[in-house]
Amino acid sequence: MIDKTSIENLKQRLDIVEVIGSYLELKKNGANYKCVCPFHNDTSPSLVISPSKQIYHCFACGAGGDSIKFVMEYEKLSYPESIEKLANMVNFSLSYTSNNGAKKEERKLMENLNLFYTQQLDRHLTAKSYLNQRGIAESSIEKFEIGYAPSSFATLDFLSKHAYTMSESMEYGVAGIGENNQPYARFIERVTFPIYTPTGRLVGFGGRTLSNHPAKYVNSPQTKHFNKSxxxxxxxxxxxxxxxxxxxxxxxxxxxxxxxxxxxxxxxxxxxxxxxxxxxxxxxxxxxxxxxxxxxxxxxxxxxxxxxxxxxxxxxxxxxxxxxxxxxxxxxxxxxxxxxxxxxxxxxxxxxxxxxxERMIKKYNLKDPLLKQHALEEAMSYLKTLPQAVQESYTGLLSEKLGLHHNLIKIQTHKPKRLEKKERVFEDMLELTIIKTILSEPTLIETVLDTIDSSMFKTHQEEFTLLLENHFEHPKLRRILLWEDIKIYDEKELIASMISFLYHYYSEKFQEIKSARELSYEKKQFLIRKIQEKMMKLKQGELVPYESISTL
Structure with missing residues (x-):
């Protein structure tokens, strides 16, 4: 099992922009980042990533969560697998516990094998000579940790003496089992180049043969730790x-x-x-x-x-x-x-x-009219994948390269498809501002609860109820948190917005009571007087305590 304290320490190391940015192409968007959502058929950037809150949310499909949730959903991994994947990404050493709760020792197979390879380099004059012939300085050999993988037997012997099992060696792609069911080392008589993740974790090797092997260069195979793409x-x-x-x-x-x-x-x-x-x-x-x-x-x-x-x-x-x-x-x-x-x-x-x-056109013999047409079609097909302004900028160059009049090179623009009408969703920005402010500044909740009840929210009552019930992971609250158009108020601004909210609420209640036929004259006058008192205080900039109209 992965130690719980180790998981919490890992979470402190994670940067959601770095994590999602290692999978998707991100664009800066104000304080946040945006990208196309991988969890639905997204045509425009709908996924928002917040560095300050360390969460992501898709405004189209509602997907969202933290770094761990993203890796789980994107790679279809279990929670422990996602933790290990993230630890590899940020070069963090997880601690494990056995069934009796004792901590297990970290294995560091790749690091120890790399040290073995670098030590072997000094013992093999042929490898040293090759590097010198290529002009590689000693300082570069040290900087890039260039080494030498000896015979298969020597590498397997090193792994065995350090108590690394064959399953561990295969997991990291440094050894395998051959057709004759015999183990072998992946790198044999090769200069080695350790391959690191952007955060500095050793995950694989490249090897350049110094023998007559037909494969001049080889890389570590694909593993859960190593993806060369x-x-x-x-x-x-x-x-x-x-x-x-x-x-x-x-x-x-x-x-x-x-x-x-x-x-x-x-x-x-x-x-x-x-x-x-x-x-x-x-x-x-x-x-x-x-x-x-x-x-x-x-x-x-x-x-x-x-x-x-x-x-x-x-x-x-x-x-x-x-x-x-x-x-x-x-x-x-x-x-x-x-x-x-x-x-x-x-x-x-x-x-x-x-x-x-230029390279597309060079593939064709332009003296042949038919082949010139093929060159034009291939070039135009490529240009159409680019923004229209860019397309227009290169039609002159294309006509020159092909020796055609520019009138023959026309960008065919397609009318955008008419989008299906979506049901209009009304958003009450005042309600949303109050909710977002409390989400961001939880200490202000008491100020709000003294004067406002969830029943007062006309449009976003569900979201306010979720807030009161501490369902902070709910997509509807995450959406509010990452919606940049919604402001976060300080206490003074919050009180002013609440006064506005309450005045609007009691104004509507005043009109409802005035036109209510089921109320007696005495009850109606009592309620009107009560509401007028509240509205007067609100006009004077004073918050009024919440009282249910039905219980007055």
Missing amino acids: QLLYGYHLAKESIFKQKKIIITEGYLDVIMLHQAGFKEAVATLGTALTHEHLPLITRGDPEVIVAYDGDEAGINAALKASILLSQHALRGGVVLFAGGMDPADMVQKGLFDALNHLFRKPQPFIEFAL
Whole structure:
């Protein structure tokens, strides 16, 4: 079992913006953040995340809660699984208890294995020589914790001697069971590159072979701790520079990142042997940086850059593409000391949309009218995925590249579909202000209860009742808390709003009693006099105690 105190300590470490931002692309919206809700078919950002209250709420479907609830719902995990997932995300060490309540020792398999790999590096001259040949300095080896994975037997022996079971090793993706039912280490005779989460938790390894293995590079397999599509190599070391420089350089490999950092480009990161995907966007967009895609100039690099450009431009990200020609990559340029050339390239990347259009058109022989038409159709299909103003801005470039008159390149705009009429929901902002103020400042509840009863609320009686019954997790109260149009009053402002609320309430009761036929003349006059007294005091700025009209 996870120790309860450990869970409470974890909750203090969690930042809901960081948690949800690791799954979804967030946009700043006043004091809060907004994004498209993943819990229903959302077409516009309906999910609001509050850093101050550490909760989220969807104003369309009502989903909401804290960081733990989000991970449970998004990943379909149990409560303990979500706790462990969040602990991994924020590099927090949970404490466990056995059935008798005694605390269990933390295992730290990945950290100890990484230390084993780094110690092995000094003992293997071939690995050391390879790193030296690539121009990697000792300081970079230390900074990036580069190591060496020896034979399968040596790694398995290390794990066994440290009492790590095969199930634990498999859980972290460092060992497996072969076809012959024999255990094996995942990384054999490879230079190792530890892979960390943005918060600095070691979750996987990359390995570069030094033998004749057909797979030059391998990564840890997918595990509950490691998802390569959500991580970027070196991000934990680059994030400070990314936020400061407002720029992120995305490369293709480990050595590119290491060498660029060595040359002072500390905002460099790399995808982990996979293409740039939607899953990377929440991490890439943190801090709203300019994004530079820095790939090799070979066919594979160009195709990867094209896909990345389409993805990033469709999400309105600033930046562009840098391709490295002549069979060189960023690591080669650093090794050759071409720092000024690198600076120039990174200062003037080719904008994503321009690059995408150019590369789409280059695939076709424009001397063939039929193929030119195909090029036009592919380019237009892409442009239509972008905002209309952006589409219009690039029609001139497209006509120039294709050698067509600009009149032939027309953006077909579609009339927006008529939305179904929704039933109009009336909101009483005065009632909502009183409720939100009490939610935010619970000490003011007595001031309110002395003068107001839930029966006085015409529109939001249910919400006020939920407040009095302490159902603070209810979606209707969470909605009020995160609705920025509703103000939070101080005590003086609250009293003024209550006076207004009460005056309006007693004014309506005055009219009801005047027209009530079932009341005797004497009762009616008594009630009118009572209400007039209350209204007079309210006019003078004095709160009046609540009395039920039915009991007067």
